Amino acid sequence: MSAVLLIAIPLLVAFVSILSKKLAPWLLLATPIANLVLLFLVPTGIVVIGGFQPPFGISLLLDTYSFIALFAVNALVFVIGLLNVKEYHQFSSILLVALAGLNGLILTNDLFNLFVFLEIAGIAAYLIAASNKKPASVFHYLVLGAVGSSFYLFGLIILYAMFGTLNMVDMIEKINAATVSASALILPFFLMFVGLGVEAKLLPFNSWVKGVLGSSNTMSGPMFASVYAVTVSFVFGRLLNNLFAFQGNLLVVVVAILLLGIALGEAMAFSSKKAREILLYSSIAQASVVILLFVNGLVLWGALLAVANAVSKFVLFYVVTKAQKEVGCDDLDSLQGMFQGNYVVGVAFSVAALSVIGIPLFAGFVLKLGYLTELAANANWLAIAVILVASLVEGIYYVRMLVKLWYPGEKEVKVSFGNVATVVIALAAALLLVFGVYRGPIDNLDNTIDSVSEVIDLG
Amino acid sequence: MKKLFAFVLTIGLGVLMIFSLRANTLFPEFGDVSIADRISALFLDKSVNGDNGDVVFGQTTDAEDGAANLVTSIVVDYRSFDTLGEVTVLFISSLGVALLLGVAGKQKRLALNFKPNFMLRVGSRALFGIILMTGVYVILHGHLTPGGGFPGGAMIASSILLLYLADDEFRTKVKGFKVLESVAGSLYVIVGLLGLVLATYFLQNFLPTGTVGDLFSAGVLPIVYVLIGLKVGSEISGIIDHFLTEGDLA
Amino acid sequence: MANLELLLLIVLGTGLVAYLLTKVNQFLGSVFTIAATTFAFVSLAAYGFNGGLDTTVQWIPWLSFSVTNLGFFFAIIIVFVYLMVSFFHPYFLDHYKYPSVYNMLFLWSLAGVLGTFFTENTIQLFFFFEFIVWTSMFLIPMGKSKKAAVSYYGFSAAGSFAMLFGILVMANVSGSYGLSTGLAALTGSGKEALVFVLFLIAGFAKLGAFPFHIWLPEAHGNAPHPFSPVLSGALVKLGAFVAVFALIRIAPFSVTIDAIALPVAQWIVAILGSLSIVFGTLMAIREDDAKKLLAYSSMSHGGYILVAFSLLDSVAFAGGFYHILAHALASAGAFMAIAAVARQTGTTKMSELGGLIHKMPVTYIVYLVAIISMAGIPPMGGFISKWLIFQAVLNKGMVLVTIAVFFGSIGSFLYVFRPLAALFLGQWITKYDGQVKEAPLLMMIPMLIITALNVYTGVFPDWLLGVTNGVITDLGYPALQVAVAAPFTLNGYYGTLAPAIISLVFAVGVVVAAIIFFVLKKSRKVTLMDTYTAANFVHNEELLHYTKDFYAPLERLYEKYTTKMRDFYNALAYKVKEVGQLAKYLFMSKFAEVALFWTILILIFLLWGEF
Amino acid sequence: MMLLDIVSIVIGALLLIIAFVAIQSKDLIKSVLFLSGLSMLAVVSFVLLKAPDVALTEAVIGSGLVTALFIFTLLSVKKEGSKK
């Protein structure tokens, strides 16, 4: 039993699945489940591949941090697969490869290997986005993604030339050991930051998001907004805490990018009228918040926020895309009163939205309070102010949206969600509710995650 | 005007990058690289898992890695996991091309504008064989000489491309490619899993590595390279097929 | 329930039960809601007044409570308003889209109220604050307007987020989230001014005071009829609670203005409070919708409360606390009366109603008493509080504030009279012939209780002033002198007040008037058509009473400026939208090139001059 | 040594010129063909930099297959254009 199975099994299944169209959807459903089971069986720690000890061979790292992400990703992929298995059965193999790529991204401890998995996940993402039937916007995504990963590779190669290693842990040790001037690291770090920033939806590099998520469907919407978002956040978190040492100008630029991303993301959402657009701009802001937390060294809170956002965004995007599909339009005005016949979905949607805003009783509140406290302890008042103002704006448009969706307009809107979807959405919302009230597990994690940076060690 | 601005901007960036790298004391000057400081120093000596002493072509046996081509040793042994990922990238690209261009319903060849004459047809058949054989050779000797699964597989694909070009009516069996692709890919993963089962680690070389420089040496490396070659060949052939056929849109 | 946390949990639980019961039967659910609020009120009152509320046993981890006189004072008033209003539920629920949710959220927000006032932890304060916001937020759109909820949420959230910021700063200074420890650590830390401003923003926003008053008429006017009394009588007071904290317990500037012996910050708040008074009064005067009119009056009363607490003086504090009580009762009474009218007629527009006194005499009395109290006329509670506030303001010698305070008082005569005249007096609207009856009995009960209390607070303030004195001494100020010279009197700076005697005089006057009106009645009823004034014949029954453009000449003076603040906030929202559009254009419009352009630009910026 | 320097300067300049032409050319086919040429030059530079494996791969995949795919795309489109 080895954590590498989490990557190998989806890959093997993906290779096999192209042989039978009928079997592929079932394989898609079975694989994440198998992974979830495996996740609890495999031992944690460094996983050596090919018998070559790190830093020479490629190694993976399974710790509490990656465990959280893997759990979220596999569970969400299962759920998304379950809800779309009928309609998008021809995407089964692609989703399987995507799953392998995402698991790899989370697990890998090697910078070049990260690039390879970034490409796997990226290409899978282009194809998932292709299900929107908007080739031009996907092409846009493809170009940006390709450029982004080229940037990443460029930065990585410069680092290799400087330090002669590709292993993350080895790299950081060498960086710390060599007394490098901060300016020497600006170029590689920023190139890598941009490369990942494209996928992480950070502000100036994310013009693909509008085209892709703005016309997303029940599969691609949740896939990008929750699964990909959580994965890339975690990868970012790992790099930010184990590799990037932002200083001086670079730190200023990075923080400015993130703060701008938060503020402008919310402003853009505020100025939108279409449900999917509102959600996608809001998720831009949320992604920036998560990464801002990582930049500030709040690993625990960043990670948990990423997961909570993934769950909420899954609910929000699924409901909205489903409604869009049935109504044919996602203008808020044309969806008025859609929860009238769907109380359960409506409540779940409201819970998810309120959790994103960070309102008491829901998971988002506990997290918001947690990270704001930590930021306050670091006396990071600017970040707090921006986040608070942003959440104010966010709250206003979410409330506007909720009120519209609950109370009918002139035309009656009927959307049927089906039993499976209703149950799944309700469960997701229930999770948000439970973790909003019962914060025991979070308190327990406190210690384990804080020690993560120490766990990552060659021994 | 806009173009000039963009030009100045990008070239300026390039110049800045060059200056930045020059000013970077840790960044080696071109050609002035000290490999001993890099992890690849041990790859060259084949002594990652313990010092092996000198590796001598045709003499050293049972090295931790038996490939004479050191690039191959990295690609399919030291960093084999990357290569698995790389194969996956190609796999998913071909899946994607099929998804995007494979229109449901009857498919027909894209008619080329020229009519190939008899000579061309016969000549290309002959050439097909030669290229195919070269491809196979390149794959099989990947661990000894330059080349390997990727260029070899691409050669196989180009030989098939030649058939497409030479004959308007020609179509291979896509289904066959698919099976080949699937089997080759699965076998790669299975080889990796065998490493996990028979030895300790995923993708570990579980066969004896033989003498450096022999054709039958380097353990699983040639096997993996053959699989990669088959997979790459079939995938690229599939991509070509999709680019050269079109659905009955009308 | 002697244990506060248990009580809170029970109220939360009853919310769920109420939801289920209302699903089964609306009437049953509403009765259950009444029972639940009664239970909450009775337990709170029974244990609270004897100091028997227990907060030591922890049922919910992470929460900590403590009973203070201040908190208890606020809580008991607000829970009482909830109790009174719950009697209205059986008659209104069927109008609403989601009746069961209505009951549930009503009770949940009550639980939030219980949590807010007894908290000993700042984060917890924020938690319950926000909890109340979102539970009440969903109730508002069940009324007339969907937009009202958004502006309600917007301002409330702006306030609570400002408070959160203040809390974080405070925690940063003190190292813990304890309320009293935080406040204690704050003094001398150099961060008082910031925290003070942030807390005040929260107080102002929630109270609907001057710069943040936009949501008041929107939310109060458009909320469901039985929820408006809660909003105005109860939830607005959350703002007062926070403002009291900020004004009394945080001393931001050591600089004081010698002439009035007040710190600058308090002086500014007093000025802002006066602005609220003037603004609310002026806006109320020109309002046509009775509920919106009362909302503006709430704003001006919020101003009184702010002025009172900014004076740092025990007479003013007594006035302030008493005003909180009096206004809660009066505005609850008035809104309930309007709700009763709205239920029977279906509208709250003054221009569409008239002469209801013939059909709804009791409601008329309720409303009359409530507005008398609001206007600060004896013998109602509002008079006592205003008397105290006037005394304190005069004593401080603050000219502008004094003018504002008196202006507000006179202005309230002008506006509260209008709904009275328009709704109840004047000409009967024939449209409602045979439709309108007096409100049902169950609705009568709370209205009459509140009316009685309005009178009681005005006639026998001694005991209640004793309660407020407890609060004041807790805050570290000397108690107001009550019943020192004689029983039933209170001391201000300029003489003593004997409310009972004044009330007696008034009672005699009323009796005399009644005798003249009923016994010596010489009047005769004339139908509208029966007229020969000015040689004009009236052919159809037009509405002839003066409810529209009642104060037209006065209004004309400031008409132009009435929308200024609203315009400001609209412009603000519009600016945010514009920024969003601009950002979309700059970062989202074109294809890859835009992103690349920015990347290159940033890279050049980074690399420039690095070597 | 000198020879290598000169050769690399020439190749570097050629690379840039050809790349510029490939990017600037209005004619798509020309642009693709120049890309293929660029790829061939890259192969030469790979050989110069002692990377025969990469050179072989780039020769077969970069300049061969990729160009073929480009051409096929343009071909299929041209045919459609002529149909209309």
Added chain:
Amino acid sequence: MIQYAAILLFVLGLYGLLTNRNVIKIIVSLNVLEIGLNIFIISIGYVSGGIAPILTSVNNTSALLFVDPLPQALVLTAIVIGVGTTALGLAFAKSIYAKYGTFDLDEVEELK
């Protein structure tokens, strides 16, 4: 020298992406960028006077000076990944043409 040419090739690719609005040209620019990057990576491993990292009967001892093989292995991977991206991009180009009848993204914007 060739290293700097590679960097310039990379930014030239960026320039192409900035200025071109034709789908095919964008993919061409992307390829230019990738070729530049690949040459750069290889140049990182170059050692003056080094030989290709292949053991043969002629140069059979590890005392000889080899160039760094690792960047070469990385470039092999990068090339294949580049092909995958290019093939996919071209497939998207074809479907853009099928849907909008043009390769020009400006016209696509208008047609939307």
